[in-house]
Amino acid sequence: MKTIRTNSILLGSMSLVFGLLKFTDPFQTWYATQIETSGLPSVAYPMGIGGEIVTGLLLLIPWLPSFSAASKKVSLLVGHGSLGIMMLVACYVHLLPNVPADVLPLKIKPPFVPLAVLAYTLLNMIQIYRSKPFNN
Numbered sequence: 001m002k003t004i005r006t007n008s009i010l011l012g013s014m015s016l017v018f019g020l021l022k023f024t025d026p027f028q029t030w031y032a033t034q035i036e037t038s039g040l041p042s043v044a045y046p047m048g049i050g051g052e053i054v055t056g057l058l059l060l061i062p063w064l065p066s067f068s069a070a071s072k073k074v075s076l077l078v079g080h081g082s083l084g085i086m087m088l089v090a091c092y093v094h095l096l097p098n099v100p101a102d103v104l105p106l107k108i109k110p111p112f113v114p115l116a117v118l119a120y121t122l123l124n125m126i127q128i129y130r131s132k133p134f135n136n
Contacts, residue, residue: 055082
């Protein structure tokens, strides 16, 4: 369970921080450019930011002592599932030729970062799913 906790806190912190960073420049400009050049609808802009923040909270809040074991497991599975979907969208955006590399994380076109986070997320989801309800 310690591994699940550590992984969830790491992924949740990352998601929350990246969601909040999109309110500041240069991240705000880079993210807007990603949405505009990818052909995604404009509603993807607030949905992406909100999704990252909510996902981060879904992965962090369950570790507070007041969460029941069953609620914790559901919250973590939903949070990881949400993060997985966002990483699939990130892979899609990385692979589009119209999206310039200079507005992507690490300024690289191949989706190494989203694929790594997706793999890490899926492995943690499997561990959570297989685990019995757990406490802090």
